Amino acid sequence: xxxxxxxxxxxxxxxxxxxxxxxxxxxxxxxxxxxxxxxxxxxxxxxxxxxxxxxxxxxxxxxxxxxxxxxxxxxxxxxxxxxxxxxxxxxxxxxxxxxxxxxxxxxxxxxxxxxxxxxxxxxxxxxxxxxxxxxxxxxxxxxxxxxxxxxxxxxxxxxxxxxxxxxxxxxxxxxxxxxxxxxxxxxxxxxxxxxxxxxxxxxxxxxxxxxxxxxxxxxxxxxxxxxxxxxxxxxxxxxxxxxxxxxxxxxxxxxxxxxxxxxxxxxxxxxxxxxxxxxxxxxxxxxxxxxxxxxxxxxxxxxxxxxxxxxxxxxxxxxxxxxxxxxxxxxxxxxxxxxxxxxxxxxxxxxxxxxxxxxxxxxxxxxxxxxxxxxxxxxxxxxxxxxxxxxxxxxxxxxxxxxxxxxxxxxxxxxxxxxxxxxxxxxxxxxxxxxxxxxxxxxxxxxxxxxxxxxxxxxxxxxxxxxxxxxxxxxxxxxxxxxxxxxxxxxxxxxxxxxxxxxxxxxxxxxxxxxxxxxxxxxxxxxxxxxxxxxxxxxxxxxxxxxxxxxxxxxxxxxxxxxxxxxxxxxxxxxxxxxxxxxxxxxxxxxxxxxxxxxxxxxxxxxxxxxxxxxxxxxxxxxxxxxxxxxxxxxxxxxxxxxxxxxxxxxxxxxxxxxxxxxxxxxxxxxxxxxxxxxxxxxxxxxxxxxxxxxxxxxxxxxxxxxxxxxxxxxxxxxxxxxxxxxxxxxxxxxxxxxxxxxxxxxxxxxxxxxxxxxxxxxxxxxxxxxxxxxxxxxxxxxxxxxxxxxxxxxxxxxx
RNA sequence: GCGGGCGUGGCGGAAUGGCAGACGCGCCGGUCUUAGGAGCCGGUAUCUUUGAUGUAAGGGUUCAAGUCCCUUCGCCCGCACCA
Numbered sequence: 001x002x003x004x005x006x007x008x009x010x011x012x013x014x015x016x017x018x019x020x021x022x023x024x025x026x027x028x029x030x031x032x033x034x035x036x037x038x039x040x041x042x043x044x045x046x047x048x049x050x051x052x053x054x055x056x057x058x059x060x061x062x063x064x065x066x067x068x069x070x071x072x073x074x075x076x077x078x079x080x081x082x083x084x085x086x087x088x089x090x091x092x093x094x095x096x097x098x099x100x101x102x103x104x105x106x107x108x109x110x111x112x113x114x115x116x117x118x119x120x121x122x123x124x125x126x127x128x129x130x131x132x133x134x135x136x137x138x139x140x141x142x143x144x145x146x147x148x149x150x151x152x153x154x155x156x157x158x159x160x161x162x163x164x165x166x167x168x169x170x171x172x173x174x175x176x177x178x179x180x181x182x183x184x185x186x187x188x189x190x191x192x193x194x195x196x197x198x199x200x201x202x203x204x205x206x207x208x209x210x211x212x213x214x215x216x217x218x219x220x221x222x223x224x225x226x227x228x229x230x231x232x233x234x235x236x237x238x239x240x241x242x243x244x245x246x247x248x249x250x251x252x253x254x255x256x257x258x259x260x261x262x263x264x265x266x267x268x269x270x271x272x273x274x275x276x277x278x279x280x281x282x283x284x285x286x287x288x289x290x291x292x293x294x295x296x297x298x299x300x301x302x303x304x305x306x307x308x309x310x311x312x313x314x315x316x317x318x319x320x321x322x323x324x325x326x327x328x329x330x331x332x333x334x335x336x337x338x339x340x341x342x343x344x345x346x347x348x349x350x351x352x353x354x355x356x357x358x359x360x361x362x363x364x365x366x367x368x369x370x371x372x373x374x375x376x377x378x379x380x381x382x383x384x385x386x387x388x389x390x391x392x393x394x395x396x397x398x399x400x401x402x403x404x405x406x407x408x409x410x411x412x413x414x415x416x417x418x419x420x421x422x423x424x425x426x427x428x429x430x431x432x433x434x435x436x437x438x439x440x441x442x443x444x445x446x447x448x449x450x451x452x453x454x455x456x457x458x459x460x461x462x463x464x465x466x467x468x469x470x471x472x473x474x475x476x477x478x479x480x481x482x483x484x485x486x487x488x489x490x491x492x493x494x495x496x497x498x499x500x501x502x503x504x505x506x507x508x509x510x511x512x513x514x515x516x517x518x519x520x521x522x523x524x525x526x527x528x529x530x531x532x533x534x535x536x537x538x539x540x541x542x543x544x545x546x547x548x549x550x551x552x553x554x555x556x557x558x559x560x561x562x563x564x565x566x567x568x569x570x571x572x573x574x575x576x577x578x579x580x581x582x583x584x585x586x587x588x589x590x591x592x593x594x595x596x597x598x599x600x601x602x603x604x605x606x607x608x609x610x611x612x613x614x615x616x617x618x619x620x621x622x623x624x625x626x627x628x629x630x631x632x633x634x635x636x637x638x639x640x641x642x643x644x645x646x647x648x649x650x651x652x653x654x655x656x657x658x659x660x661x662x663x664x665x666x667x668x669x670x671x672x673x674x675x676x677x678x679x680x681x682x683x684x685x686x687x688x689x690x691x692x693x694x695x696x697x698x699x700x701x702x703x704x705x706x707x708x709x710x711x712x713x714x715x716x717x718x719x720x721x722x723x724x725x726x727x728x729x730x731x732x733x734x735x736x737x738x739x740x741x742x743x744x745x746x747x748x749x750x751x752x753x754x755x756x757x758x759x760x761x762x763x764x765x766x767x768x769x770x771x772x773x774x775x776x777x778x779x780x781x782x783x784x785x786x787x788x789x790x791x792x793x794x795x796x797x798x799x800x
Numbered sequence: 801g802c803g804g805g806c807g808u809g810g811c812g813g814a815a816u817g818g819c820a821g822a823c824g825c826g827c828c829g830g831u832c833u834u835a836g837g838a839g840c841c842g843g844u845a846u847c848u849u850u851g852a853u854g855u856a857a858g859g860g861u862u863c864a865a866g867u868c869c870c871u872u873c874g875c876c877c878g879c880a881c882c883a
Contacts, residue, residue: 172880212804213804213805213877213878216803216804216878217804217877217878217879220803220804220878220879221878221879223879223882225882225883227883242883243882243883244883245882245883246883257883300881324881325881326881326883327881327883328881328882328883330882331882331883332882332883335883336883337883338883339883343883344801344881345881345883346883348881412882412883413882414879414882534877534878537878538878538879608812608813608823608824609812609813610812610813611812611813614806615876616812616813617811617812619811619812619825621811621825621826622811622812622824622825622826623825624824624825625823625824625825626824628824628839629824631839635839670812670813670814670823670824671813671814671822671823673823673824674813674814674822674823674824675822675823676823677822677823677824678822678823681823741819742819743818743819744819745818745819745863745864747863747864748818748862748863748864749864750819753819785863786863787863788818788863788864790818790864793818793819794818794819794864796818796863796864797863798863798864
């Protein structure tokens, strides 16, 4: 009988659905295991071949865990709020809710066709009011704990999406989503105080098992630095406060620089003789986009303040103050002390403005370039610091500053608070009301969910107002506090809101009393293994860790970290090695692959395509090899005979079980498959397979290719369903082969291969090696100075 | 500029410091066939082939290096005037 993958796959998908074998229970005698993959945004394009790479990997883990005796939660849902749906709705005059429903339907069908063992009874959708009720509830808790606040400030504005973006959403000066230009706009925005968690978000990385590049990237993004905050007196009377990581170089500060947006400038307006020039420079800086302003290697520009001087507090010298856009208002204090001898940017600026450069760390040549090395230099021209190393000088000067009351140690982070409002329709309404007398008032929890109203037009506006602002009867409401007239917040939450806590909802998705019951959360959390894209490292992954820590602090979440383990898959590129895109015409449609080769082949191929963590180009010819492999397994099963594992194959089976068992845990799916292919090659040589051998082979293969293996299981009469059986154990002792082929080297060069019995002693191995004809010729007439024996691997004779 | 990673056949990729190229694709040959673009069997790094040389290039450590160290080149990713 031929391998009819289409009927087999449909049959088993139906059986799994109807029997509910993959439903997880919230209590069980078995140990719990929570496997998680990022839920997709249901776009109009349908599933991308990249999605199944991640989903198959953890489906393999989930299926293996079930066979290992765990109660496994492997859920799926929809991260459905977002701009593409809204834009599609605008263009085609269909409500986003309807678009979402259609897209979800298609995605679900596609995922089911791939045979993932998701517990569909726990399906969630972030746009469902019964879901976003709790997203809004969490926002209210953040507000009540002072972690949500509204602030007027310069923000990133995407000119195409017509809404603000978080810092994390701006990539190389353009919008992360659409690639359009991002400009600065001053707007009043809801902000979330993620910076309050900066240190814990770094520290707690030590408590979780994330791949290193994720940890490094999050640490870099949070950007902790240590130094000192120092107050410089000025002739204006106000102290100018600066932050520096190099307080040791304080004696080398020959001028100061303020950001053009620094508030003291306004205060000093009357004192500044060149206020016109200052204003021109401020205006020019404000006009620049973030991208222009942060362009590297550009000429340093600035204006010297005439009328106010600063005083270096360690030597009482008067030094000039400049404004320049290389100093950012958003970091530190918005002002710096400039030490041109030991900072590259200050050096460039000093050269451009012909300012003095005083060396205070000896070891470089400050005539030619700034000397920024902290390891090797010695302090000079620095009064009490002379002769010290940089590290010693830092400690001493900070103690001195504290003693004199002019400075103190300080930690700074690059992380900024999270800009949380969006001027778009298709998102969660922010449950806040503005009252002229009471100010911002949170909606009572009893009024949640605050439903997204139906509007006629979802079109965003250039003025920066949300489409909801036009809904007068929705906007105008009563103040929950004083009962007077008030207006609702019309901005909505960003795409990242719903996904910041969705893994909690899966544990108890139908609960209408709480985001999830404490029992369910205690049982399942933390997520044991979470796989997702690297592109979310400083977005979703960071945001959800922040929310989770907050929920932990207020006693809602049971753990301080949401995910015990995080791994990441590489992207699948088009056949030409470029990123898949419609415009390049290199998009592979999963539906076509499933139709042409079947879901099992597709799953197997995506796992065999290469190193799981690296990008890999699609290959329409390589996939045939995976299809052939499954067909060969099918055909071999047709030749099954009764009996146990044949003695001569026992070692091979134990080694393959070990290899597959271990490789799945190490994300080495490609070599696990290679091991099964090699085993099949061995079996094929014998033209037959015993019942016990076949059983072992198809259990190992089941997590990768679940349909074909279940079908063989029933056809060959193994009883029950494969997914209810047990993962095979291996015996380390039986993994060893009876005889091994060892290499014999003379002076490190391969001269022969000899067959040795397993566990062969050194003496015996050396004797066998020397007895070899070619080895004999190579050592003839020379004296052996060293004999090396690596058991079971090689002999190396060093001769002279 | 800083930080991280990588560089192996025609291709995707394997190799706890111990036989480089597992496994697969492709290709070549054979077989079966009216036919083969299916299946099966065999082969497939290079060369001046009793041997020698090969893991981006050069140097080093070691009995032994794709793997460790140094230099250079190239590619990818992250951050990017963060004081």
